[in-house]
Amino acid sequence: MAGASIAPAGVGRAQPSAEVSEATLQLKQAFSDVGNGDNKKAAPELDKVIAAPSFDQLPAELRFQTLYVAAVIALQDKQYAKAHRLAIRATGFDQATGAAWTVRLFAALYTSDNPDAGRCVEAIAKQWPDQLDNVRPQGIAQIHFALRVAHEDDVDRAMLKALFDANWQAGYSDYDILWRDLALLQIEHNEGKHAATVAQRIRNAHVALSMRIDKRFDPITRGQPQAFDVDHLLEAQIQTARAQVKAHPDQLRSVQRLQDLLIEKGRNAEVLSISDAAVAHAERGDGEKTYTDFSEAYNWVLNQRSLALAHEGRWDDAVREMTRAARRPENGGLNVSQSINLAGLFTDLDQPDKAAAAIVEPGEMSPNGHMQLEYVRLQIAIEKNDAGSIARHMAYLQEHRTDDIATWQRALLKHGDLDAAAALLIQRLQAPDWRSGALVEMQHYAHSEQTPTMKTMDQRWNAVTSRPDVQATLAKVGRVERFDIIAPAY
Structure with missing residues (x-):
């Protein structure tokens, strides 16, 4: 983000004091170092100027540039708290740009300051909506869910409304849950008309389903049931996904997305047929050449093939496909996701020894992932009548139940x-x-x-x-x- 063309504004102007003149010369050197790619040398030079009493006497444009570039360098050096402090100061200037707010957003995410991240998204959406393309939709969703859990409703509502007003699009309709939650916040604030407008953007069948069965949304759903027709919406999603597969023949993510939707409709034979080509390429050894995302997506294509086969009662075939998926790397390391899924499939088949053998020791995992793993281990323990292990896994699941309350629900049923x-x-x-x-x-x-x-x-x-x-x-x-x-x- 800090490039060779950066030069401090105000250099060469008459300065009010020797200290300011010296600071300007120091900044000229620092920006020159940045332009030459020597951020390591530039960082302490910038820090020295920023800490000096004369910094506040510099022109506003120059102070903004200094703080912004220092924040970029700190972010690149993974000094996230420092980057966040600098970016907050930089975005306090009228000269602040969308790029500066984006740096502040990333720094806020890395420091888990979700309220500030929400404020950053709001500011970017309102003033520089094109900059939202630099932020992954998953990141925005992560901010929303964190704000929802923390009950930071005012920040969350302002962020979501700014995104809606900016006509933010995230591809497909996987993030329609954000519009659902915005509609609910507006209903709770007696903004029913605005909520109905927001709800019109929802195209995801599962999101629509969750609204029509929840009485909180009755002011919206009861008056326009056709807009929440789950079958109609799912069929439309399938057609959109088909078009994406056709438009991107070199991407397996599009195939996997279509598989997901076809599984929901029970079209299991088609789940297999649309992915047969990927399997053939993998077996010939040219999967990497054929698909740009082969290493990231192929294991999930196999995962969905296994699920479709299981739904047909073809258990041996389902195990075969999930085993193939589990043997592939995930994010460059051991495949934890498909190993857990394979173990879960074996427990469904009442084969606890095979389930135990399928589990790999994970490295870092999300709290949700840990809950999934412990639940599979609980299933194994119950099927083996291992009282000690049952107690241990139940204790873990209960203690961490808020990480994944649905998994705790299943654990109680299994127990x-x-x-x-x-x-x-x-x-x-x-x-x-x-x-x-x-x-x-x-x-x-x-x-x-x-x-x-x-x-x-x-x-x-x-x-x-x-x-x-x-x-x-x-x-x-x-x-x-x-x-x-x-x-x-x-």
Whole structure:
């Protein structure tokens, strides 16, 4: 971001003091060093000028440039707290640019200052919306979810509204959940008309489903049910994904995206057929040459093939495909994701020894990933009747339940503690932050093949959801409908 063309504004002007003149000369040298690619030399030179009392006497444009370039260097050197402090000062100037606000945003993310990150996104969206292309949609979603968990509703609402007003697009409709949550915030602030306008942008079938079953959204959904037709929206998503596959024949991510949607509609044969070419290229050894994202995406293409085969009851074939996926690297290292999925498949087949052998020791994992891993280990322990391991894994899952409350729900079912499972479900329905996930899980979905182990889990879940106290709580906050799609995976 700091390039060779940078030169301090104001050099050569008459200066009010010897100190200011000296500071200007020092900056001239520092910017020259930056232009020559010697940031290591420039950093202490910039720090010295910024710390000097004479810094405040420099022209505003020069002070902005100095703080901005110093922030860029600190960010590149992974001195994130320093970069954040400098970027905050830089963006306080009228001369601040979208690039400066973007540096502040990245520094805020690295220092986990999510409220400030939200303010940065808001500022960029309002003044330099084209700069949003420099921010990954996942990063913006991460900020939103962090703000939601922290109940920073004012910052969150301002950020989301600025994104909406800027007509921010994230590709496909995977981030429509942001518009759903903005609509809810507006409903809660008695801005029903604005909420209805925001909701019109929603094209994601699962987001629409989560709204039509949640009574908080009734002011929007009851008046225009056709806009929340799940089957219609999912079919439109499939057609969009088909077009993306055709437009980008060198990208497997597009294939995987289409696989995801076809699985939801139960079109399992097509999930396999659209990915047969990728498998053929992999077997010939020219996958890397054929697809630009082969190393990142091929394991997930195989993952989805396994899932489609499992939904057809072709268990041996499903194991074969997931095994192939698990043997491939993930992010350049051991494949933790597919190893967990393979182990989970073996536990569904009541083969705990094979499940245990499938698990690889992970390195760094997200809190959600740790919950998934511990749940699989719990399944193995239960199927082996290992009381000590059961207690240990249940203790971990309970302690960390807020990292993934749906996994804790499944753990209670797997453990056979239906009273606790019902109490948790009621708690989730009553808690605004957990309600949507609980309602989505309670819906009735299309049939897919199940193993005896999976059928037992379904029977326990049905026993829990049919309890009078659960039904009474449900009636207050939502409703259950039947949808002709496969139940979402959790």
